[in-house]
Amino acid sequence: MTTQAFLTALSSELPSLTIKTDADSTAHWGRDWTVHFAVDCTAVLFPKTTEEVATIVRLANEYGTALVPSGGRTGLSAGAVAAFGEVVVSFDKMNQIGTFYEADRMVEVEAGVVTKALQEFAESKDLYYAVDFASSGSSQIGGNIGTNAGGIKVIRYGMTRNQILGLTVVTGKGDILELNGGMLKNATGYDFRHLFIGAEGTLGFVTKALIKLEKQPVNLTAMVLGVPDFNSVVGLLDKFGKALNLTAFEFFDHIAVTKVIEAGHTKAPFESETPFYVLLEFEALNDEVLELAMSVFETCAEEGLIVDGVMSQSVGQLHELWKLRESISETISVFTPYKNDVSVLISHLGDFISDIETIVKDNYPDFEICWFGHIGDGNLHLNILKPANLTKDEFFEKCQTVNQYVFDTVKKYKGSISAEHGVGMTKKPYLTYTRTPAEIDYMKAVKAIFDPNNIINPGKIFD
Amino acid sequence: MTTQAFLTALSSELPSLTIKTDADSTAHWGRDWTVHFAVDCTAVLFPKTTEEVATIVRLANEYGTALVPSGGRTGLSAGAVAAFGEVVVSFDKMNQIGTFYEADRMVEVEAGVVTKALQEFAESKDLYYAVDFASSGSSQIGGNIGTNAGGIKVIRYGMTRNQILGLTVVTGKGDILELNGGMLKNATGYDFRHLFIGAEGTLGFVTKALIKLEKQPVNLTAMVLGVPDFNSVVGLLDKFGKALNLTAFEFFDHIAVTKVIEAGHTKAPFESETPFYVLLEFEALNDEVLELAMSVFETCAEEGLIVDGVMSQSVGQLHELWKLRESISETISVFTPYKNDVSVLISHLGDFISDIETIVKDNYPDFEICWFGHIGDGNLHLNILKPANLTKDEFFEKCQTVNQYVFDTVKKYKGSISAEHGVGMTKKPYLTYTRTPAEIDYMKAVKAIFDPNNIINPGKIFD
Numbered sequence: 001m002t003t004q005a006f007l008t009a010l011s012s013e014l015p016s017l018t019i020k021t022d023a024d025s026t027a028h029w030g031r032d033w034t035v036h037f038a039v040d041c042t043a044v045l046f047p048k049t050t051e052e053v054a055t056i057v058r059l060a061n062e063y064g065t066a067l068v069p070s071g072g073r074t075g076l077s078a079g080a081v082a083a084f085g086e087v088v089v090s091f092d093k094m095n096q097i098g099t100f101y102e103a104d105r106m107v108e109v110e111a112g113v114v115t116k117a118l119q120e121f122a123e124s125k126d127l128y129y130a131v132d133f134a135s136s137g138s139s140q141i142g143g144n145i146g147t148n149a150g151g152i153k154v155i156r157y158g159m160t161r162n163q164i165l166g167l168t169v170v171t172g173k174g175d176i177l178e179l180n181g182g183m184l185k186n187a188t189g190y191d192f193r194h195l196f197i198g199a200e201g202t203l204g205f206v207t208k209a210l211i212k213l214e215k216q217p218v219n220l221t222a223m224v225l226g227v228p229d230f231n232s233v234v235g236l237l238d239k240f241g242k243a244l245n246l247t248a249f250e251f252f253d254h255i256a257v258t259k260v261i262e263a264g265h266t267k268a269p270f271e272s273e274t275p276f277y278v279l280l281e282f283e284a285l286n287d288e289v290l291e292l293a294m295s296v297f298e299t300c301a302e303e304g305l306i307v308d309g310v311m312s313q314s315v316g317q318l319h320e321l322w323k324l325r326e327s328i329s330e331t332i333s334v335f336t337p338y339k340n341d342v343s344v345l346i347s348h349l350g351d352f353i354s355d356i357e358t359i360v361k362d363n364y365p366d367f368e369i370c371w372f373g374h375i376g377d378g379n380l381h382l383n384i385l386k387p388a389n390l391t392k393d394e395f396f397e398k399c400q401t402v403n404q405y406v407f408d409t410v411k412k413y414k415g416s417i418s419a420e421h422g423v424g425m426t427k428k429p430y431l432t433y434t435r436t437p438a439e440i441d442y443m444k445a446v447k448a449i450f451d452p453n454n455i456i457n458p459g460k461i462f463d
Numbered sequence: 464m465t466t467q468a469f470l471t472a473l474s475s476e477l478p479s480l481t482i483k484t485d486a487d488s489t490a491h492w493g494r495d496w497t498v499h500f501a502v503d504c505t506a507v508l509f510p511k512t513t514e515e516v517a518t519i520v521r522l523a524n525e526y527g528t529a530l531v532p533s534g535g536r537t538g539l540s541a542g543a544v545a546a547f548g549e550v551v552v553s554f555d556k557m558n559q560i561g562t563f564y565e566a567d568r569m570v571e572v573e574a575g576v577v578t579k580a581l582q583e584f585a586e587s588k589d590l591y592y593a594v595d596f597a598s599s600g601s602s603q604i605g606g607n608i609g610t611n612a613g614g615i616k617v618i619r620y621g622m623t624r625n626q627i628l629g630l631t632v633v634t635g636k637g638d639i640l641e642l643n644g645g646m647l648k649n650a651t652g653y654d655f656r657h658l659f660i661g662a663e664g665t666l667g668f669v670t671k672a673l674i675k676l677e678k679q680p681v682n683l684t685a686m687v688l689g690v691p692d693f694n695s696v697v698g699l700l701d702k703f704g705k706a707l708n709l710t711a712f713e714f715f716d717h718i719a720v721t722k723v724i725e726a727g728h729t730k731a732p733f734e735s736e737t738p739f740y741v742l743l744e745f746e747a748l749n750d751e752v753l754e755l756a757m758s759v760f761e762t763c764a765e766e767g768l769i770v771d772g773v774m775s776q777s778v779g780q781l782h783e784l785w786k787l788r789e790s791i792s793e794t795i796s797v798f799t800p801y802k803n804d805v806s807v808l809i810s811h812l813g814d815f816i817s818d819i820e821t822i823v824k825d826n827y828p829d830f831e832i833c834w835f836g837h838i839g840d841g842n843l844h845l846n847i848l849k850p851a852n853l854t855k856d857e858f859f860e861k862c863q864t865v866n867q868y869v870f871d872t873v874k875k876y877k878g879s880i881s882a883e884h885g886v887g888m889t890k891k892p893y894l895t896y897t898r899t900p901a902e903i904d905y906m907k908a909v910k911a912i913f914d915p916n917n918i919i920n921p922g923k924i925f926d
Binding site: 101102103104105106126147148150154158159161162171175177178179181182183184185186187188189190191192194195197198199200203215234237238241242245285286287288289343344345346347349374377378379414415416417418419420421422423427431434435436438439440442443445446449450461462 | 613617621624647810841885898902913
């Protein structure tokens with residue numbers, strides 16, 4: 001039975017369903033932000049309701065057609081790439097913000113709602129949607145749920161998982177499940193909600209979610225601190241973390257700052273140049289909190305943890321300081337970076353960074369490493385910049401070797417080969433560096449329960 | 464193959480394992496706080512390591528022996544009752560607090576560590592273990608994880624689930640899995656940690672956990688407010704919730720307060736008598752926060768949401784005010800209450816309470832209802848007090864009918880028949896009021912993967 005037969009049956013059952021098969025559409029919706037896989041997408045479907053999704057899944061089971069879920073396509077692990085002739089199910093037309101439960105500070109959204117739209121909705125209710133990251137202008141809630149997206153506010157508000165009070169899903173078998181119904185407390189058996197969160201769409205489609213909104217943070221204030229070495233970064237996390245309710249604790253290195261300033265995104269935060277920088281943010285509820293922050297700053301400066309620093313005095317300055325961190329990805333993209341997204345315990349970060357620096361220096365002395373990341377969460381973004389004298393192909397070939405070293409080092413420290421980008425196809429070959437064969441066997445068995453015909457996003461996470 | 468053969472094989476493989484079969488021990492360790500089920504426990508095992516637990520499970524599979532996990536035995540749903548000749552696996556001898564990861568604010572504990580011991584350990588590190596409830600002096604971490612225990616601080620810190628950064632489990636198949644390794648961010652496939660949390664020990668044994676500790680709260684301050692009606696309770700949650708970072712928001716009714724004061728646990732908080740009371744708690748970081756709290760109080764009083772109120776001025780007064788809430792369970796226990804633990808959306812609480820009041824008044828006009836609970840989490844504890852003229856048996860028979868009404872009403876509002884006490888055996892017959900047949904089928908299939916021979920806690924949650 002061919003995919004064509006599936007599409008014909010679908011048109012017959014759902015005459016109003018938009019189906020695109022033109023080359024532009026399949027090329028566009030067949031991929032996410034990853035570029036390493038050739039796209040081979042047969043068609044793109046645009047359902048408008050959960051019931052339509054269920055019909056699509058039922059027919060896909062009948063015709064043996066593989067489906068790939070597609071949100072904002074900002075993924076970095078090829079979790080939403082159709083590379084084997086699959087049919088893509090786009091959630092672009094399921095983008096309604098539904099019932100707002102004021103007393104519960106909760107809102108129901110369809111999977112295709114863009115992160116930023118939810119942030120703005122929350123703001124309109126004097127509330128706050130706490131998940132935020134570089135691609136929030138394009139990423140969709142369904143995709144965020146699929147990868148359990150993190151970002152810059154995790155230290156205070158947790159991952160996407162933390163905000164999900166209910167999920168409507170269509171399993172690979174075609175069952176519609178309404179999981180957890182928005183309750184904060186519900187001790188009635190296995191919490192499948194958390195199984196679907198982070199499953200990268202391999203168990204079924206998330207079609208709706210009930211999202212918890214937070215109290216708006218008050219008078220967010222940032223400090224950028226120049227730091228003499230990486231251990232001081234961790235030391236500052238401890239000191240400021242104990243004194244303040246941090247909403248972010250980011251770090252980046254001198255190379256990152258230099259490139260961002262050279263690119264004209266912002267100016268240097270202060271005159272001193274230091275190997276590492278910390279950007280921390282907190283709610284300055286009132287003057288006493290500001291004084292406390294200043295007193296921690298002074299103590300840390302006396303102890304040599306801080307070389308120089310600056311604190312935002314206005315919302316404008318807050319945004320200016322954040323540019324130092326938020327412009328890094330875009331700035332270094334011109335250096336064709338080899339990117340990695342890993343995490344280890346905060347306790348192991350110093351040794352981990354030092355190991356990687358040594359390995360790269362020993363093997364590729366002409367490679368420049370740019371570090372940044374969410375230190376408060378143990379999450380490092382490792383970026384190796386392409387030296388001008390290497391072609392892209394030569395560089396990426398050498399990077400494959402680096403990859404091996406990086407993942408060996410992640411394994412040494414019992415860390416994660418993917419902190420917040422997911423596994424998809426990009427990291428599938430390395431899954432055993434973080435998960436054991438027994439765990440992967442259980443994953444496959446669970447997949448077989450929810451998706452017995454291997455219809456939904458096959459070949460993602462594991463084969 | 465008999466249980467006796469299993470015990471013989473076990474003694475041979477693990478000669479140092481403590482095995483108790485005397486009547487006192489099997490009666491003691493064979494039950495939790497529930498009293499509705501006759502205990503039939505064949506033996507009690509006291510492993511000391513994860514490997515010993517794995518050996519027990521392997522042999523149990525070979526001999527077809529059913530095992531029941533046992534922690535602090537404070538459960539209220541018979542999740543840890545051996546009623547069918549099972550062998551109990553007690554975690555009393557796995558009570559070590561292990562490595563403390565200072566930079567990660569994380570500690571590894573064995574499953575048998577008592578909640579209070581972990582709270583005290585955290586305090587010794589100037590940190591805070593945020594899960595707290597009436598039985599924290601006896602309950603063990605493993606049991607808390609099994610039921611995803613909640614308690615009085617959920618509004619700020621979330622359920623037990625929220626603090627678990629890693630789990631070591633022995634599955635029903637006998638595999639030892641180390642899940643998530645303590646990381647805040649780890650996007651490498653299905654997060655089985657969350658499947659085991661709240662599974663009431665039906666998928667395997669939790670033997671260790673990596674627990675996140677929190678910053679110690681500063682200057683906790685409580686208000687007790689007398690409130691004219693239930694809608695005002697919800698109104699206050701909104702007003703105070705928007706202004707302050709609440710650490711608790713509890714409510715109880717006039718009957719509860721009257722009984723607690725009559726029993727001599729504490730004195731009336733103020734002269735006015737009101738139908739409902741709110742106890743809220745927040746961090747009074749400094750005088751400005753206290754002033755803010757007072758100004759919200761005044762606004763609410765002007766709007767008629769508050770009739771009278773009092774705020775703690777010292778730690779001693781804080782504890783005294785908490786007695787109003789914390790003494791309720793013990794106080795009403797002499798009235799042989801019929802207890803229920805349900806949750807609905809906060810948006811539905813008012814209608815839900817009103818429906819139940821009407822049903823009980825119409826059907827059993829002589830029944831007295833005592834309400835209290837964690838309103839900030841939508842979690843109500845419904846207690847019907849036995850009228851003096853009814854025998855215990857007559858009363859509980861009538862309560863079975865009430866049960867039906869209560870669960871019908873829970874279903875009407877799409878709530879949970881067990882907010883934080885679990886399903887165990889007590890609520891098993893009512894599981895379909897909150898979970899659909901499709902969900903229960905998936906649960907059974909997942910159980911069959913992790914525990915194919917139905918060895919671990921069979922007959923709990925579902926048959």
